[in-house]
Amino acid sequence: MLIAWKYRERNTVIQRLDPRARIIFMLSILVSVIQFWDLRVILGFLAVALGQYFLARLTWRETRRPWMVISFIIVFLTILTFLTGRGGVGTAYHEEHLLARLGPLSLPIVGWSFTLDITAEKTVFAISQMARMFAITAMAITIPYTIDPGLYGATFRGLGLPDKFAYAMDLAFRYVPTLGRDFSITLDAQRARGYEVEKLSGGIISQIRKLAPLLVPVTINAIVGAEDVIDAMDLRCFGIGPRTWMQKLQYKRADKALILTAVLIFALSTAASIMGLGRLWVPGFVLAWAK
Amino acid sequence: MEIPLIVEHLSFRYRTRQEPALRDVSFMLEAGQVFLVAGSSGCGKTTLIRCINGLIPHSYKGELEGRVLLYGEDMSGKPLSVISQIVGTVLQDPERQILGSRVVNEVAFGLENLGLPRDEILARVDAALAYLDISHLRDRETFYLSGGEKQKVALAGVLAMQPSILLLDEPLASLDPVSAQEALRLIRRLADEGRAVLIIEHRVEDVLKINPEMALFMVDGEVRYLGPTSGLEAAVDYHEVKLPAPMIIEKARHDPPPTYLPPLLVRKEERASLVEFENVSFAYEDGPTVLQDVNFTIRQGDIIAVLGPNGAGKTTLVKHAIGLLKPREGRVRLEGKDTRELSVAQIAHVIGYVFQSPSHMLFAPTVHDELAFGPKNLGYDQTTIEEGVTQAVDILNLGGLENYSPLALSFGQQKRVSIAAILAMRSRVLVMDEPNAGQDYKNYMAFMDAILQLPYFDAILFITHDVDLAVCYANRVLLLHEGRIAADGPPAEVLADAALLKRCRVVPTSLLAANLEMLPRTGRFMRAELLAHVRQT
Numbered sequence: 001m002l003i004a005w006k007y008r009e010r011n012t013v014i015q016r017l018d019p020r021a022r023i024i025f026m027l028s029i030l031v032s033v034i035q036f037w038d039l040r041v042i043l044g045f046l047a048v049a050l051g052q053y054f055l056a057r058l059t060w061r062e063t064r065r066p067w068m069v070i071s072f073i074i075v076f077l078t079i080l081t082f083l084t085g086r087g088g089v090g091t092a093y094h095e096e097h098l099l100a101r102l103g104p105l106s107l108p109i110v111g112w113s114f115t116l117d118i119t120a121e122k123t124v125f126a127i128s129q130m131a132r133m134f135a136i137t138a139m140a141i142t143i144p145y146t147i148d149p150g151l152y153g154a155t156f157r158g159l160g161l162p163d164k165f166a167y168a169m170d171l172a173f174r175y176v177p178t179l180g181r182d183f184s185i186t187l188d189a190q191r192a193r194g195y196e197v198e199k200l201s202g203g204i205i206s207q208i209r210k211l212a213p214l215l216v217p218v219t220i221n222a223i224v225g226a227e228d229v230i231d232a233m234d235l236r237c238f239g240i241g242p243r244t245w246m247q248k249l250q251y252k253r254a255d256k257a258l259i260l261t262a263v264l265i266f267a268l269s270t271a272a273s274i275m276g277l278g279r280l281w282v283p284g285f286v287l288a289w290a291k
Numbered sequence: 292m293e294i295p296l297i298v299e300h301l302s303f304r305y306r307t308r309q310e311p312a313l314r315d316v317s318f319m320l321e322a323g324q325v326f327l328v329a330g331s332s333g334c335g336k337t338t339l340i341r342c343i344n345g346l347i348p349h350s351y352k353g354e355l356e357g358r359v360l361l362y363g364e365d366m367s368g369k370p371l372s373v374i375s376q377i378v379g380t381v382l383q384d385p386e387r388q389i390l391g392s393r394v395v396n397e398v399a400f401g402l403e404n405l406g407l408p409r410d411e412i413l414a415r416v417d418a419a420l421a422y423l424d425i426s427h428l429r430d431r432e433t434f435y436l437s438g439g440e441k442q443k444v445a446l447a448g449v450l451a452m453q454p455s456i457l458l459l460d461e462p463l464a465s466l467d468p469v470s471a472q473e474a475l476r477l478i479r480r481l482a483d484e485g486r487a488v489l490i491i492e493h494r495v496e497d498v499l500k501i502n503p504e505m506a507l508f509m510v511d512g513e514v515r516y517l518g519p520t521s522g523l524e525a526a527v528d529y530h531e532v533k534l535p536a537p538m539i540i541e542k543a544r545h546d547p548p549p550t551y552l553p554p555l556l557v558r559k560e561e562r563a564s565l566v567e568f569e570n571v572s573f574a575y576e577d578g579p580t581v582l583q584d585v586n587f588t589i590r591q592g593d594i595i596a597v598l599g600p601n602g603a604g605k606t607t608l609v610k611h612a613i614g615l616l617k618p619r620e621g622r623v624r625l626e627g628k629d630t631r632e633l634s635v636a637q638i639a640h641v642i643g644y645v646f647q648s649p650s651h652m653l654f655a656p657t658v659h660d661e662l663a664f665g666p667k668n669l670g671y672d673q674t675t676i677e678e679g680v681t682q683a684v685d686i687l688n689l690g691g692l693e694n695y696s697p698l699a700l701s702f703g704q705q706k707r708v709s710i711a712a713i714l715a716m717r718s719r720v721l722v723m724d725e726p727n728a729g730q731d732y733k734n735y736m737a738f739m740d741a742i743l744q745l746p747y748f749d750a751i752l753f754i755t756h757d758v759d760l761a762v763c764y765a766n767r768v769l770l771l772h773e774g775r776i777a778a779d780g781p782p783a784e785v786l787a788d789a790a791l792l793k794r795c796r797v798v799p800t801s802l803l804a805a806n807l808e809m810l811p812r813t814g815r816f817m818r819a820e821l822l823a824h825v826r827q828t
Contacts, residue, residue: 007432149392149432174392177434182651188615189652192644193712194636194668213664216654220698224650228387234350235380236401236452237372246399246412 014056019155021255028262032269036278037092049138074133088125092280097290120286154247293362295487296320301357312338326489330509331731336491345374379454383461385441401452419451439470459490467600468798533732536802536819543823554743558592570621583774595752596761599771600796614638643718647725649709653697665716683711723753
């Protein structure tokens with residue numbers, strides 16, 4: 001199944017925390033880490049994120065698939081940024097020190113030729129970008145495996161979101177496995193008709209078009225199914241007024257400490273960012289190679 | 292005491308349609324009654340339920356005439372929140388009705404929306420779960436429940452709101468026979484305790500076992516029969532609604548004998564082996580073993596019905612034949628070649644697999660393109676593709692629809708397109724998963740008759756919960772139980788073993804009983820209409 005995770009109850013520090021405190025902490029880390037390009041600071045955030053991941057006692061086996069998909073996307077984006085030279089120039093750094101010049105190189109298929117300048121700033125920026133995205137991933141990937149799926153609605157309501165929005169989040173988590181299963185059935189049904197997704201060829205537009213046998217049935221099924229979902233909600237009085245949330249969440253001391261830490265991290269990060277700290281840091285030894 | 296439900300001259304036309312879905316429907320439902328509503332697909336049954344539970348006119352717009360009275364009170368203009376505390380509805384597909392990630396959340400959903408105090412919600416949730424004897428499911432994730440468990444959880448969510456009228460839209464559709472029996476007993480109990488229960492069901496024969504007090508038979512939105520269930524037999528056409536075999540035999544006696552066309556697929560003397568399973572075992576990732584030491588061979592001329600309860604491994608077995616799954620142990624050979632060495636596309640040249648729901652595969656802008664998709668993938672040249680498409684269109688009676696969008700067709704037409712799409716691939720072995728799922732009796736019998744008259748196949752295999760489909764069409768029955776083959780042989784042998792069927796959670800039907808009784812005279816299993824005329828001779 002393409003999209004699959006399974007929540008398991010584990011007696012861990014992470015799972016004993018109130019999910020609201022964990023969401024606040026996650027958001028704080030996300031909003032803080034994106035304020036920095038300094039690899040040393042980012043590695044600090046990455047350490048916190050990985051610490052949370054390991055404290056949650058998640059195994060590689062259960063999280064392997066999302067890690068592989070997201071890592072592929074991260075590496076792809078980083079290489080793309082590195083090759084095009086866009087992203088950091090003019091924002092994270094203003095001058096570049098050449099380490100090597102490759103080329104002229106020729107792009108397969110389109111045949112464009114170009115010269116690739118490998119600079120100290122571009123290289124460190126790529127590494128920082130990757131570390132930043134992995135920190136965000138490690139922080140976020142832990143959530144679906146360790147928050148009880150029955151608590152999402154109460155969690156988001158507890159964070160101050162309106163009933164309807166909070167329940168929408170709950171419903172989204174409820175139907176992700178259903179969507180994954182529908183996708184899996186469609187993939188099997190089309191493969192049984194000789195469709196080979198791994199043999200798609202042509203340009204990006206053409207490849208997307210060739211995904212229609214998968215995307216159309218899954219989308220149509222989701223839309224048709226949504227009608228039943230709406231009926232089921234209407235028939236049980238959803239949205240007629242303020243609702244009671246059966247699950248009652250209660251902050252404990254550890255949760256309050258975590259929220260306080262989250263607030264401090266965010267405040268300090270923002271202050272540092274305003275003061276101009278934490279910009280791209282290029283280690284001296286890398287610059288030395290450029291000379 | 293007021294009558295719980297009175298429907299008076301109800302007519303409704305959806306805004307987007309020309310024809311009315313309901314025409315002048317009137318009836319009443321009393322407390323303690325089970326009220327059966329029968330009729331073929333599209334006859335207006337679901338529209339009737341929507342009018343009673345208030346979804347019409349609240350969510351579905353159109354022209355509505357007539358009245359629905361709940362305990363004497365006209366419900367037009369009343370909010371859904373008021374109606375749904377009197378009328379509880381269990382929709383056809385529990386997967387879509389269940390909104391909570393956990394059972395406890397699902398059952399509490401309506402009560403939370405009513406803003407009840409938390410303690411009361413918890414008390415009502417526990418009471419509903421205990422009533423249905425599913426307290427052990429309380430903290431389970433709903434996604435991983437079986438079909439029968441989902442049905443009960445959906446019902447618990449409705450019962451927690453304490454309605455006195457229950458509307459059940461095809462509650463047996465996703466259940467295997469044993470789970471269906473259990474659900475029916477529960478429905479009877481709900482009525483016996485004083486609730487008024489209206490049940491829509493294609494499986495009329497099954498519902499009749501709980502002696503519904505009243506029945507309504509609808510055709511094209513109109514009432515064709517309304518009265519005690521005992522009168523249903525005389526009123527309905529046994530070709531349209533599946534009645535118990537003795538009823539059909541009794542009625543068919545007075546009709547001319549039907550024409551019997553034996554299947555075109557006949558067993559030759561030298562029967563080639565098409566697919567061989569050798570000591571096949573399989574488990575999904577970390578899950579339990581789904582198939583264990585399975586050995587069997589599909590040979591030329593076989594029409595195999597694969598029977599067994601939900602979770603017995605039927606679909607997993609079939610997915611091994613088409614190569615979608617590869618065995619953990621043992622091997623599957625297709626015409627002598629190990630499927631591990633073949634791609635699914637290569638296997639599709641020989642085996643065509645029709646999935647249960649057409650909506651999972653239809654995607655193309657036109658029926659023609661949909662049918663051409665498979666043959667194109669298999670690399671046939673344009674002339675062969677067009678020939679295959681034309682033949683498939685003719686065989687499945689899709690002429691005139693070639694340029695229609697398959698997504699805009701009715702369910703029955705979509706099912707035919709999904710079969711035609713496989714036929715166009717010219718596969719020699721046809722495999723079907725629940726060919727009668729979601730179709731009414733008349734449609735699926737006509738469809739099975741047509742399939743068996745096709746000249747292209749070397750073998751046919753179908754998965755089904757419906758013993759009668761095996762009785763009417765199979766020349767071989769494969770009985771699966773807990774991942775193992777419990778029996779494999781001619782229907783008259785396998786289905787005659789009552790103890791075996793019970794152990795494998797297969798429920799004998801009245802047609803099976805009638806066939807077994809008359810087997811010494813008939814020499815083979817046949818449908819009830821034919822049995823009627825055997826008895827006369």
